[in-house]
Amino acid sequence: MVKNRTLKVFAAAVLCVGLTSALVAKEKVYKLKMATTWGPTLSPLIDSAFNVAEYAKQMSNGRLDIRVDASNKHKSPFGILDMVKGGQYDLGNSASYYWKGKDINTLPFTSMPFGMTTSEQYSWFYYGGGLELMQKVYKKHNVLSFPAGNTGMQMGGWFKKEINSLDDLKGLKMRIPGFAGEIMSKVGASVTNIAPGELYTALERGNLDALEWVGPSMDIKMGFHKIAPYYYTGWHEPASEMQFLVNIKKFEKLPEDLRHILLKSMKLAAYDMYTKNYHMSLMAWDKMKNEYPNIKIKTFPKEVMSALKKANSDLLEEKTKGNPLLKEVLDSQKAYMTKAREWTKMSDYLYLKDNL
Amino acid sequence: MVKNRTLKVFAAAVLCVGLTSALVAKEKVYKLKMATTWGPTLSPLIDSAFNVAEYAKQMSNGRLDIRVDASNKHKSPFGILDMVKGGQYDLGNSASYYWKGKDINTLPFTSMPFGMTTSEQYSWFYYGGGLELMQKVYKKHNVLSFPAGNTGMQMGGWFKKEINSLDDLKGLKMRIPGFAGEIMSKVGASVTNIAPGELYTALERGNLDALEWVGPSMDIKMGFHKIAPYYYTGWHEPASEMQFLVNIKKFEKLPEDLRHILLKSMKLAAYDMYTKNYHMSLMAWDKMKNEYPNIKIKTFPKEVMSALKKANSDLLEEKTKGNPLLKEVLDSQKAYMTKAREWTKMSDYLYLKDNL
Numbered sequence: 001m002v003k004n005r006t007l008k009v010f011a012a013a014v015l016c017v018g019l020t021s022a023l024v025a026k027e028k029v030y031k032l033k034m035a036t037t038w039g040p041t042l043s044p045l046i047d048s049a050f051n052v053a054e055y056a057k058q059m060s061n062g063r064l065d066i067r068v069d070a071s072n073k074h075k076s077p078f079g080i081l082d083m084v085k086g087g088q089y090d091l092g093n094s095a096s097y098y099w100k101g102k103d104i105n106t107l108p109f110t111s112m113p114f115g116m117t118t119s120e121q122y123s124w125f126y127y128g129g130g131l132e133l134m135q136k137v138y139k140k141h142n143v144l145s146f147p148a149g150n151t152g153m154q155m156g157g158w159f160k161k162e163i164n165s166l167d168d169l170k171g172l173k174m175r176i177p178g179f180a181g182e183i184m185s186k187v188g189a190s191v192t193n194i195a196p197g198e199l200y201t202a203l204e205r206g207n208l209d210a211l212e213w214v215g216p217s218m219d220i221k222m223g224f225h226k227i228a229p230y231y232y233t234g235w236h237e238p239a240s241e242m243q244f245l246v247n248i249k250k251f252e253k254l255p256e257d258l259r260h261i262l263l264k265s266m267k268l269a270a271y272d273m274y275t276k277n278y279h280m281s282l283m284a285w286d287k288m289k290n291e292y293p294n295i296k297i298k299t300f301p302k303e304v305m306s307a308l309k310k311a312n313s314d315l316l317e318e319k320t321k322g323n324p325l326l327k328e329v330l331d332s333q334k335a336y337m338t339k340a341r342e343w344t345k346m347s348d349y350l351y352l353k354d355n356l
Numbered sequence: 357m358v359k360n361r362t363l364k365v366f367a368a369a370v371l372c373v374g375l376t377s378a379l380v381a382k383e384k385v386y387k388l389k390m391a392t393t394w395g396p397t398l399s400p401l402i403d404s405a406f407n408v409a410e411y412a413k414q415m416s417n418g419r420l421d422i423r424v425d426a427s428n429k430h431k432s433p434f435g436i437l438d439m440v441k442g443g444q445y446d447l448g449n450s451a452s453y454y455w456k457g458k459d460i461n462t463l464p465f466t467s468m469p470f471g472m473t474t475s476e477q478y479s480w481f482y483y484g485g486g487l488e489l490m491q492k493v494y495k496k497h498n499v500l501s502f503p504a505g506n507t508g509m510q511m512g513g514w515f516k517k518e519i520n521s522l523d524d525l526k527g528l529k530m531r532i533p534g535f536a537g538e539i540m541s542k543v544g545a546s547v548t549n550i551a552p553g554e555l556y557t558a559l560e561r562g563n564l565d566a567l568e569w570v571g572p573s574m575d576i577k578m579g580f581h582k583i584a585p586y587y588y589t590g591w592h593e594p595a596s597e598m599q600f601l602v603n604i605k606k607f608e609k610l611p612e613d614l615r616h617i618l619l620k621s622m623k624l625a626a627y628d629m630y631t632k633n634y635h636m637s638l639m640a641w642d643k644m645k646n647e648y649p650n651i652k653i654k655t656f657p658k659e660v661m662s663a664l665k666k667a668n669s670d671l672l673e674e675k676t677k678g679n680p681l682l683k684e685v686l687d688s689q690k691a692y693m694t695k696a697r698e699w700t701k702m703s704d705y706l707y708l709k710d711n712l
Contacts, residue, residue: 058613058620114711118475119630128635215703216699238707255417257416260415261415264620268620276479278476279482297706339641343637343638343641348704352701
């Protein structure tokens with residue numbers, strides 16, 4: 001009798017421990033760390049990182065806990081790819097074209113000169129094979145890569161003098177980094193690199209004649225519109241997509257539901273950054289033009305545009321030589337854009353033409 | 357001794373039951389039903405509903421289980437608001453302007469003639485006060501309302517003959533439903549309503565001279581391009597946003613994490629539908645124009661556009677008379693669009709102008 005009862009108690013205890021431990025395992029908290037290129041208040045870029053952390057926490061009931069380290073914390077804004085690859089961080093938030101020096105194939109996933117608009121590019125990423133090509137390029141770095149938000153059209157920059165011909169670009173001291181800088185160099189500009197904190201003074205004192213930053217949403221805080229009245233329309237980054245990086249091994253250790261939560265949080269945060277930046281841009285431009293009514297929106301003359309397009313083509317031809325993967329990505333973008341632009345023209349473009 | 361042991365066993369049993377039941381409660385499956393206006397294969401519209409169900413299931417590990425009933429199931433495509441309001445369904449997926457007969461204030465949340473583009477409108481919804489106004493309007497129906505995906509620019513329709521003047525619209529037999537139909541009537545067209553399944557034959561036999569459907573993504577299956585060669589650009593629905601409806605009481609019964617999962621799934625599904633439709637549109641248009649190279653993209657002449665704009669303004673003035681809430685929504689859209697359009701012009705529009 002006693003033996004039998006003891007057995008029953010024992011069995012009940014085993015069942016109880018088994019059940020609760022199985023259930024408690026599901027409540028385990030997974031802690032991930034994300035490093036971003038951006039400073040802690042660089043909105044809207046940094047918002048994507050904070051939003052992913054917030055969405056993941058809310059949807060997982062705290063089981064997916066993402067700590068975001070801005071650049072002031074890790075001190076390595078351009079080391080994100082290396083840190084995620086090496087496992088010091090599980091996640092990263094940056095822009096693909098920052099790795100072009102390390103791996104030129106990463107260049108096209110941010111935005112290409114004379115390339116796709118944001119709607120065209122998201123269609124390419126999610127339905128036109130772009131996302132698959134991005135994984136193909138990042139595979140050798142052992143990371144997964146996803147869209148992290150789009151700035152929309154980046155403006156061509158602030159100029160102190162009007163550009164009426166290609167000659168006006170010759171020797172022009174301009175800050176314009178990256179691939180766009182290479183193009184500007186090729187058409188004769190004197191491209192220089194100056195730290196962001198010194199740009200305003202350099203422009204004011206004439207050490208710079210022109211500079212490119214982002215667009216109204218982020219330019220307004222820099223104050224360039226107070227000292228350079230010509231604001232040129234965009235050509236070099238028509239839809240700059242930021243990027244999340246995910247260490248593959250860390251990703252594979254997550255339970256399936258948390259993987260879905262992470263992936264969907266990133267995808268939503270990306271779209272949302274585009275929308276927020278659109279709002280910030282239109283509000284910032286409204287404020288700028290009201291406070292500085294002498295600002296003029298200008299488009300480069302045809303001669304300049306043609307020269308920039310030619311320099312772009314020439315540079316891309318050089319870079320794709322002997323690089324079939326880069327060629328595959330650029331060809332995919334070009335073929336998709338050719339079809340997409342027809343639709344963009346007959347839809348939004350022709351509508352806007354009659355409703356400006 | 358025996359008493360003491362019995363007490364201990366009892367206490368352990370209580371603890372065990374308490375722990376497991378608390379943990380099991382977190383594993384409870386919440387079943388929700390969603391009714392959509394669309395048929396089961398009407399992509400991309402129906403995709404938003406299916407995507408929400410899939411995302412929710414994946415992210416909640418099966419705890420949030422949403423069953424989607426397409427219109428062939430519930431047989432009430434235009435009864436969605438009533439069914440969600442009445443609690444027969446927990447969730448709905450439809451378009452806000454379908455309820456304009458019941459409540460005219462729901463009209464502006466889909467798209468307004470000569471209104472915002474998709475990017476402008478999402479900015480308004482999420483950052484310009486639009487979402488708050490939508491809840492204000494839907495509060496009296498005891499439902500929450502959220503964006504559920506955008507068709508982008510809807511085309512002006514397929515016409516058998518070219519429209520060169522306002523006179524060409526007089527007596528023109530056109531299928532164009534809703535508010536746009538009222539406008540077309542006002543400028544002299546003979547607006548008729550014909551069931552979707554009979555449209556092709558009516559157009560072919562001349563019972564219709566023109567008709568409006570959506571855009572290439574959805575028009576292609578209807579085959580209108582085979583018999584009406586003039587494809588007019590859009591004016592009446594520049595960015596039609598679909599809509600999710602949520603029964604408030606059912607929503608409040610969900611645990612907090614599942615509420616977040618539901619809300620984020622809807623928001624992501626909405627953005628994604630826009631992207632998918634963009635892709636489908638550009639692919640469909642590419643196919644159409646290659647197979648039927650005689651299709652001509654046309655824009656209504658200035659005289660017609662002006663008359664449509666005037667009819668639109670006159671009708672809105674009538675409808676807002678004595679309706680301060682409708683006026684509040686329309687004024688909010690107008691004020692936002694005025695600022696947003698400046699940014700749209702200097703960003704995407706001027707870029708496209710040089711890169712078509």
